[in-house]
Amino acid sequence: MSNNHPSERLDVNGSVAVVTGGASGIGKGIVTALLQRGATVVVADIEADTTEAAVAELSPLGSVSGWPTDVTDEHSVAALADHVYEAHGACHLLFNNAGVTSGGGGKPWEQEPNDWRWCFGVNVFGVAIGVCEFVPRMLAGGLPGQIINTSSGDGGFAPVPTASVYASSKAAVSCFTEALHTNLIREGSDLRASVLYPSGGMMDTGLFSAQRNRPAHLARVGSGTGRASMTFDELKAMMAEARGVEPEVADLVEHGNFVVDCVEERRFIIGRNIEDTVALLHRRADAIGRYEVPDHHDMGL
Template sequence: MRLSQGQVAVVTGAASGIGLAMARRFAAEGLKVVLADVEKAALHKAADQLAQDGARVFAQTVDVGDRDSVSELADAAYETFGAVHVLCNNAGVGSGAEGRMWEHEPNDWKWAFAVNVWGVFHGIQAFVPHMIASGEPGHVVNTSSGDGGIAPLPTASVYAVTKAAVVTMTESLYAHLKAEHARVGASVLFPGPHMLRTGLWESHRNRPERYAKERPRRTPYRSLDQWEAAMKDAGHEVAFTPVEEVAAFVVDGIRAGRFWLLPASEHSDRQIRARAQSMLDRANPSYLEKFILDR
């Protein structure tokens, strides 16, 4: 898909991290941008910064887990700019689940699914019919993760399950768009190839009361900085990918019409091959056994 001046991009989870980086990159390409996020203050700060840089911006506070909230976003986007050409379903949260799966709190699953899975579906349902009906070129990017999208990290299993769902949802969307001969494409994004500095580790700051935890969290790590410091103390260096690099990768992928927005990584390739070979061999998933599931 050709990206050109005056087109419109919608990004959820746009107040920080990958979402904000994508919004900035789209604006730099000359697109109008619609920013959506559940964090009102951070969202409007991001929108003001983009506007000061010369971008045409509209921002709306949205809970992607609420179908009506996303529908209202779509109505506002079309009322403001008259069209949508790029949709990035990017909002996501970490679940906060701890321990073994049978020890998880149901609300950890409900919250993660509300945002990471239902949020993507709500975006598809609210925007894609309009994008198809316009007859103009368009593209949908759904954010997954190597954790779940490629193979699960068992210590973050709830998050992994939601991101696996995003992959199969996007594959299905791709097939449905092709069946309709639509001028709208689809991609699934695996941000990386390294760790990213986003607000995911502090997702608990936005956890709604209806999904409140029943027990206090046991983990000592309440932020990415705390976890990184612990890794360094243990002698492990952590590599990071700048979010701006991810945003550039997304723009290049949209232009190329590429479905798998999966950056080159030996680790990812090993996991993909190991999982595929395990399935072909009808063998147990030994590629997961190297993970130490200490409490």
């Protein structure tokens, strides 16, 4: 097999998939879609109760189990990988999806070091640790597979200035995924990477209340930016006021099916409605060519 030409499609039916942050939001939508297509799914999530509830709810759809996992801890992720390979003998699809905000945004110099540690620990180190623990085993198995890392248009394409820490973390995910994909090809493997840009409407996810899982040792020690994380409803109201119309809210199961469609097609970029983003990227490139500050991403605000 040429290392530039992987299997044309992946057959999700009969595959083994791991989804971090899979007990709610975008991850749960992906888990649902995978089960509907005959995959065996391991839901890895830091919240044991939420994971248990999600597994109970989704069990009628197919073979699904849960494994409490802290993606910032390599020992926890190694235990997850051990479990997956002991229970199922393989991992074909790895969704590094768990993510958090920094806890408030605002002025970059008012974000605290612990905001960086918390956000990068989950969003960047979580992806890196997942790759380090699973990819060597996936390579050794010699089977076709895909590693899907969740980024964001905020940072992955261009930053929202008031979300500097979060945007920086998602820029790192996009850059890392591109490097990962290139190295998987050079390895001569039938593994490939994808970067997911959730799109097609606002996403009602646990991202907006992620502070509930913030470790005490990474708590803010000062006033920070003076802003707390917004709830989904608060952000929706802000966007409605800014635009003058109610924003579109995505159906997370439908979005999950779109993501799995793209995985089956082995697409590198997984996202929707990126025409405006392409125009933004052209403007950014032109500005860089003039040694100027590129346009930022306003995310509709």
